Structure formats: structure tokens, C-alpha cells
Amino acid sequence: MNKLPSDKPVAIDLVNASLAKRHTSEKLFQRIGLLSLLMGLTFLFIIFFSIISKGYTAFQQTFIQLEIDFTTQLLGTEATSDPEIRSSADYGGLVKKSMREMFPEADGRQEKRLLYELVSSGAAYQLRDMVMDDPALIGQTRQVWVPAGDDVDMFNKGHMKRELPEAQRRLRDMQITWLDRLQAEEKIALKFNTAFFTSGDSREPELAGIRGALMGSLLTLTVTLMLSFPVGVATAVYLEEFASKNRWTDFIEVNINNLAAVPSIVFGLLGLAVFINFMSVPRSAPLVGGLVLTLMTLPTIIIASRAALKSVPPSIREAALGVGASKMQTVLFHVLPLALPGMLTGTIIGMAQALGETAPLLMIGMVAFIVDVPSSVFDPATVLPVQIFLWADSPERAFVERTSAAIMVLLAVLIAMNTLAVMLRKKFERRW
Structure with missing residues (x-):
């Protein structure tokens, strides 16, 4: 090392001595910045993945196909001419009648209640809207896809495991048996959930929209x-x-x-x-x-x-x-x-x-x-x-x-x- 007569190091020697340390500090700072960026992107990916993985299934809804007999005995003999009668008719009774005909073995009060829970309460409103829009349906029999209940929807989408004991899930074994029969007969299916975009809020999850x-x-x-x-x-x-x-x-x-x-x-x-x-x-x-x-x-x-x-x-x-x-x-x-x-x-x-x-x-x-x-x-x-x-x-x-x-x-x-x-x-x- 070159020395001055006073044996003190020159400025260039001091710079060279600290150059390696400065380069090391710069590389450390760059790595810390890169690590921070990667951590931010990782957390962002986790957030998006969590939201999408939990929410994409909401764009589909489980529907059950029912054979609905729009009989005048239930809707009223003057239903075709009186809009008030058409609006206040017992459409829920049509849904229950169709369910009983599909599963005649459900004869007890408790079993019928479990059977009716497979279908959403919004099914009656759907039938009412159909009759109000087209009074000619009265007296006819139609195959209608109606929304299933929220528990059925969760089960059909895999959010509720059938392997769990009956006491730990909201669906009973008898209800799962009925759903398996509907699946075998191709009367239950996932369809695009238009109600999510066309409906307002509701206490029933399957009817709630934005x-x-x-x-x-x-x-x-x-x-x-x-x-x-x-x-x-x-x-x-x-x-x-x-x-x-x-x-x-x-x-x-x-x-x-x-x-x-x-x-x-x-x-x-x-x-x-x-x-x-x-x-x-x-x-x-x-x-x-x-x-x-x-x-x-x-x-x-x-x-x-x-x-x-x-x-x-x-x-x-x-x-x-x-x-x-x-x-x-x-x-x-x-x-x-x-x-x-x-x-x-x-x-x-x-x-x-x-x-x-x-x-x-x-x-x-x-x-x-x-x-x-x-x-x-x-x-x-x-x-x-x-x-x-x-x-x-x-x-x-x-x-x-x-x-x-x-x-x-x-x-x-x-x-x-x-x-x-x-x-x-x-x-x-x-x-x-």
C-alpha cells in the first residue's frame, strides 16, 4: 500500500478498502427488497386463491326436476281469469304434491318434513311467476327445474361429506338416499346461478343475490x-x-x-x-x-x-x-x-x-x-x-x-x- 510521508493511507486506498463492504451491502439490500416483493406477491396470491376457491361454486346452483301438475283444484277454478286468485294460489302445495309422488315411501310427518326440505322455498314463487306470466299453464303438467335447498346445494357441491356421522351433518341419511335416487334418474343437476345476479338479498342462501x-x-x-x-x-x-x-x-x-x-x-x-x-x-x-x-x-x-x-x-x-x-x-x-x-x-x-x-x-x-x-x-x-x-x-x-x-x-x-x-x-x- 502506498503511504504518504506521514504514513497515513491515501483517500483511494480508503475507498478501495470499503468497496467490497459497500457491494455486499448493496446486494443484501437488493435481496431484502426482492424478498419483500415475493412475500407481498405470495400473500396476494393466497388471498386471491382463498377467495376464488371458496366463491367460484356460488356461480352454480343445484336444481331438482319436478313434474308439476298445475291442477285447477289447487289453483282455483277461476284462476285463469282472476289475477288475484292466480297470485294467492297454493303453489307450495303443488311442490309438496310432486315430491310426495316421487317418494311415496315418505309417509310419516317427520319424513315428509325432511322430504320437503330438499327443495327451496323459492320453488313456490317460481311456479307463481310462471302461472302469472302464462295463465294457459293451468290444467297442464310440466317438467320444471326448481332450486334445491341450501343444504342440498352444499352436499351436491362437495362441501358436505357423506362420510361424516349423521349427527355431524345437516342432511339425514334418508335425505341422502333420496338425493342418490334423483342423481340416478338425472333429476338433479348444477346450473348457472342466474338468481345471484338477478335477485336481491334473502334469508335463504339459495335465493340471495347481489x-x-x-x-x-x-x-x-x-x-x-x-x-x-x-x-x-x-x-x-x-x-x-x-x-x-x-x-x-x-x-x-x-x-x-x-x-x-x-x-x-x-x-x-x-x-x-x-x-x-x-x-x-x-x-x-x-x-x-x-x-x-x-x-x-x-x-x-x-x-x-x-x-x-x-x-x-x-x-x-x-x-x-x-x-x-x-x-x-x-x-x-x-x-x-x-x-x-x-x-x-x-x-x-x-x-x-x-x-x-x-x-x-x-x-x-x-x-x-x-x-x-x-x-x-x-x-x-x-x-x-x-x-x-x-x-x-x-x-x-x-x-x-x-x-x-x-x-x-x-x-x-x-x-x-x-x-x-x-x-x-x-x-x-x-x-x-
């Missing part, structure tokens, strides 16, 4: 978008283009940034106090839900819109002003069109965040059990995240797969919204 929650989410997000986008963009334009830089505007900017970090349940409490208790807005309605989510998403939209405005080069403003455009004309016809793609991206991200919120909506009553599909922003409604919350708290095994399936639908919508935001940004983004 249409009401999807419609509630759509109405709530519509209210949120109609309020938050114009207000957020107008606020961003004023603060960025017209407002003077003083303590007042600094105070507003600080508070907007702070509101973006406020827990969402605080907005729910605010909505409960102001919109429901003070303004008497209908409880559990998409209108009040949209108002609450508007307060929550406004900071996100304002911050994204201001960033989009800042990305427009000053030369655009200077050129417009140089040819005689006013300040307002410059902003409306030159700056705003160039910043609009970034504003739309921020708005879509804010809407996706609002779609996945649950806590603020629980505070304003959107956790209620809603069977009917809402048709306006004033009707009682729930949203998809809250519907998932309600189903996750249900004890029936069939609700587990419906909870996971609803999560899959929610994730698909969120991924679609974020994909749309990325596509809009790439399509309209301009680099200066």
Missing part, C-alpha cells in the same frame, strides 16, 4: 360523481389558477390535505349528524350515501385535479394570454382541456375508493336488510361492500361461498375502474 346491492352501489356512486366531480374540479381550478397566495388559501390547502387522511368513519358520523339528524335526508338511501361519499372523495379529486393543472406548462398560458385571451378563456379553453385527462383519472380512482367503503355507510343505516331492488336515490338500499359484510356474519355455510363470490364481483369492478383510469391516462397523457 342485484339490489349492485343497484344501490350504482345509484350511490352516481350521486357521488354528480356532486364531487364538478365541485372538486371547480375548487382545484380556483385554488390553482385564480386564488391569491395568502394565509387564507394556505389554510384551505392544508385542510384539504388533512381531510384526505381522515378516517372514513368520521365522514359517516358527519353524515349522520348533518344529513340525517339535521337535514332529515331519508335514512339508508343512496342519496345520503352519495352525500357522505362525496365529502370523502372530494379531497382526493381536488388534489389530483390540482396536480393535473400544475402539469400543464406555463407556456400554454402565456401563449393564450399573448394572443389576447382573457384569464377565464385561457383556463377554460386551453388549460382545462389539457388537464382534464388527469382529472378524470383522479376522479375514477376516487370513485373506486368510494365503491369499496363500508364504515361510513354503516353509520347512516345502509346496513339494513333490504330485499327489494332500489329504483331511485330515495329508496332504501344497501351497497355491495355492506352486503358482503352482512353475508359474512351469517351462520349458514352457503353464505360463505356467496360472500366470496360477491368479493370477486367487487374486485372485478374495482380492477375494471382502475384499468379504465390507466387507459385514460395513457391515451390522453401528453408529455411536455
Whole structure:
């Protein structure tokens, strides 16, 4: 090693001595980062695998084929001419009669009860809808596929093991024997579960669907978008283009940034106090839900819109002003069109965040059990995240797969919204 006359090492020698240590530290840091990435992807894969493995079976439903005799003795002699009689007829009796004819050996009261449990209570409503739509069915005999009960559905999908002792499963040995006979006669099958997408909530898992929650989410997000986008963009334009830089505007900017970090349940409490208790807005309605989510998403939209405005080069403003455009004309016809793609991206991200919120909506009553599909922003409604919350708290095994399936639908919508935001940004983004 070269030494100075004072026997002290030169700087290059000190650098070379520490170079190997630095390279080792860099490789260790890279490996730690790679390990963190792999751990994150692994946990993400586990979450998705768990949700999909539990939820994909909800898109199929077990159906049983029954021979239904739409006899006038049960439906009423005037059923063809009187809609009220057709609507109130004993359709459940038709289902029970068909089941007794298929299994005449079930003669005791307990055995008949077990037999009737094989078919869902929704079968009677299905027959009623068929007769209401086509009165000519009365007096005819038809082969009809009706939904099976939730326990039968779980057994047919393999979620309930027949090897278990009878006391440890919800289906009795006699019921499994009947199901085996239906299987041998090809009168039981798995079909696409259209009710999951076309029905509202229900106490019966085999009848429960997400249409009401999807419609509630759509109405709530519509209210949120109609309020938050114009207000957020107008606020961003004023603060960025017209407002003077003083303590007042600094105070507003600080508070907007702070509101973006406020827990969402605080907005729910605010909505409960102001919109429901003070303004008497209908409880559990998409209108009040949209108002609450508007307060929550406004900071996100304002911050994204201001960033989009800042990305427009000053030369655009200077050129417009140089040819005689006013300040307002410059902003409306030159700056705003160039910043609009970034504003739309921020708005879509804010809407996706609002779609996945649950806590603020629980505070304003959107956790209620809603069977009917809402048709306006004033009707009682729930949203998809809250519907998932309600189903996750249900004890029936069939609700587990419906909870996971609803999560899959929610994730698909969120991924679609974020994909749309990325596509809009790439399509309209301009680099200066």
C-alpha cells in the first residue's frame, strides 16, 4: 500500500478498502427488497386463491326436476281469469304434491318434513311467476327445474361429506338416499346461478343475490360523481389558477390535505349528524350515501385535479394570454382541456375508493336488510361492500361461498375502474 510521508493511507486506498463492504451491502439490500416483493406477491396470491376457491361454486346452483301438475283444484277454478286468485294460489302445495309422488315411501310427518326440505322455498314463487306470466299453464303438467335447498346445494357441491356421522351433518341419511335416487334418474343437476345476479338479498342462501346491492352501489356512486366531480374540479381550478397566495388559501390547502387522511368513519358520523339528524335526508338511501361519499372523495379529486393543472406548462398560458385571451378563456379553453385527462383519472380512482367503503355507510343505516331492488336515490338500499359484510356474519355455510363470490364481483369492478383510469391516462397523457 502506498503511504504518504506521514504514513497515513491515501483517500483511494480508503475507498478501495470499503468497496467490497459497500457491494455486499448493496446486494443484501437488493435481496431484502426482492424478498419483500415475493412475500407481498405470495400473500396476494393466497388471498386471491382463498377467495376464488371458496366463491367460484356460488356461480352454480343445484336444481331438482319436478313434474308439476298445475291442477285447477289447487289453483282455483277461476284462476285463469282472476289475477288475484292466480297470485294467492297454493303453489307450495303443488311442490309438496310432486315430491310426495316421487317418494311415496315418505309417509310419516317427520319424513315428509325432511322430504320437503330438499327443495327451496323459492320453488313456490317460481311456479307463481310462471302461472302469472302464462295463465294457459293451468290444467297442464310440466317438467320444471326448481332450486334445491341450501343444504342440498352444499352436499351436491362437495362441501358436505357423506362420510361424516349423521349427527355431524345437516342432511339425514334418508335425505341422502333420496338425493342418490334423483342423481340416478338425472333429476338433479348444477346450473348457472342466474338468481345471484338477478335477485336481491334473502334469508335463504339459495335465493340471495347481489342485484339490489349492485343497484344501490350504482345509484350511490352516481350521486357521488354528480356532486364531487364538478365541485372538486371547480375548487382545484380556483385554488390553482385564480386564488391569491395568502394565509387564507394556505389554510384551505392544508385542510384539504388533512381531510384526505381522515378516517372514513368520521365522514359517516358527519353524515349522520348533518344529513340525517339535521337535514332529515331519508335514512339508508343512496342519496345520503352519495352525500357522505362525496365529502370523502372530494379531497382526493381536488388534489389530483390540482396536480393535473400544475402539469400543464406555463407556456400554454402565456401563449393564450399573448394572443389576447382573457384569464377565464385561457383556463377554460386551453388549460382545462389539457388537464382534464388527469382529472378524470383522479376522479375514477376516487370513485373506486368510494365503491369499496363500508364504515361510513354503516353509520347512516345502509346496513339494513333490504330485499327489494332500489329504483331511485330515495329508496332504501344497501351497497355491495355492506352486503358482503352482512353475508359474512351469517351462520349458514352457503353464505360463505356467496360472500366470496360477491368479493370477486367487487374486485372485478374495482380492477375494471382502475384499468379504465390507466387507459385514460395513457391515451390522453401528453408529455411536455
